Amino acid sequence: MAKLLEGKPLAEKIKEDIRGQVSSLKNKPVLASIMVGENAGAASYVKSQAKTAEGLGIEYRLQALPQDTSEAALLELIRKLNSDNSVNGIIIQMPLPASIDYKKISAFIDPDKDIEGMHPANIGKLLFGKAKLIPCTAASAMELINFSGIDLYGKEAVVVGHSEIVGKPLALLLLDKFATVTVCHIGTSKAGKLEEHVKNAEVLVVAVGRAGLIKGEWVKEGAVVIDVGINRVADKIVGDVEFEAAEKRAAYITPVPGGVGPLTVTMLMRNLVEAAKSQQL
Numbered sequence: 001m002a003k004l005l006e007g008k009p010l011a012e013k014i015k016e017d018i019r020g021q022v023s024s025l026k027n028k029p030v031l032a033s034i035m036v037g038e039n040a041g042a043a044s045y046v047k048s049q050a051k052t053a054e055g056l057g058i059e060y061r062l063q064a065l066p067q068d069t070s071e072a073a074l075l076e077l078i079r080k081l082n083s084d085n086s087v088n089g090i091i092i093q094m095p096l097p098a099s100i101d102y103k104k105i106s107a108f109i110d111p112d113k114d115i116e117g118m119h120p121a122n123i124g125k126l127l128f129g130k131a132k133l134i135p136c137t138a139a140s141a142m143e144l145i146n147f148s149g150i151d152l153y154g155k156e157a158v159v160v161g162h163s164e165i166v167g168k169p170l171a172l173l174l175l176d177k178f179a180t181v182t183v184c185h186i187g188t189s190k191a192g193k194l195e196e197h198v199k200n201a202e203v204l205v206v207a208v209g210r211a212g213l214i215k216g217e218w219v220k221e222g223a224v225v226i227d228v229g230i231n232r233v234a235d236k237i238v239g240d241v242e243f244e245a246a247e248k249r250a251a252y253i254t255p256v257p258g259g260v261g262p263l264t265v266t267m268l269m270r271n272l273v274e275a276a277k278s279q280q281l
């Protein structure tokens with residue numbers, strides 16, 4: 001039976017380290033958070049970010065803008081935050097109104113304040129293995145893999161899902177540790193090859209958003225399984241991997257909920273403190 005890779009205890013450990021770093025900074029670090037319009041999901045993320053920030057000695061400055069905010073007005077706000085020396089990091093809450101282009105907005109954030117790690121300059125650094133601001137969900141998955149104690153060197157790692165926020169950055173992080181990385185996606189499934197790749201995985205990370213996509217019997221004996229997926233099925237939250245069958249075969253597996261999810265806000269705060277440290281040099 002697999003050991004559970006739980007996010008909460010790991011988040012607590014990382015938070016202790018963050019608190020230590022915050023206390024050695026000259027100024028209290030400041031995170032500027034921008035929310036446009038009203039959305040229950042975004043409001044709940046904001047609440048959880050504000051609470052986590054407070055517990056770490058980080059100032060959380062929320063800018064809540066009306067739904068009809070124009071792209072130009074949002075760019076102007078970011079320009080101000082970019083040049084405000086008291087602000088160390090900026091996060092844009094999703095979703096944005098359809099009239100606003102997220103890619104344009106996120107590329108306008110000063111890369112040194114881009115604590116979501118999604119600015120092209122930071123993605124470029126990730127490619128060179130030099131990133132300090134790493135996309136939070138990918139960073140969470142890496143933390144959980146490291147927590148399992150597995151040495152990634154030469155291991156078969158399979159990432160299912162190739163989104164810009166999870167699959168692609170994670171593939172780069174795994175490559176950086178000399179894992180042999182296979183990235184699967186919708187095309188892999190359509191070609192009927194998903195099972196064959198998954199069966200090879202000594203480390204399996206799934207970030208798709210389809211309950212039960214990964215059959216328990218596909219999981220290799222002794223694998224480390226990180227399930228990033230979040231799906232609501234009959235009022236329950238489940239991942240993308242058939243958990244009960246998979247946990248009988250894996251050595252380590254993340255529960256859903258309770259695996260990757262609880263770590264992501266902590267990773268955001270870790271990025272903020274990284275940003276503050278390099279800005280206060």
Ligand code: NAD
Binds near residue numbers: 184
């Ligand atoms: P996305 O929609 O941007 O990307 C989905 C990926 O899955 C794509 O690469 C697509 O090609 C692939 N895919 C779709 N159907 C497939 C199939 N049948 N077989 C193989 N691959 C298939 O999604 P995302 O934003 O990367 O999110 C993925 C999942 O992770 C979602 O469930 C999301 O809710 C969850 N998520 C969780 C956290 C967290 O904190 N735990 C954070 C971000 C995303």
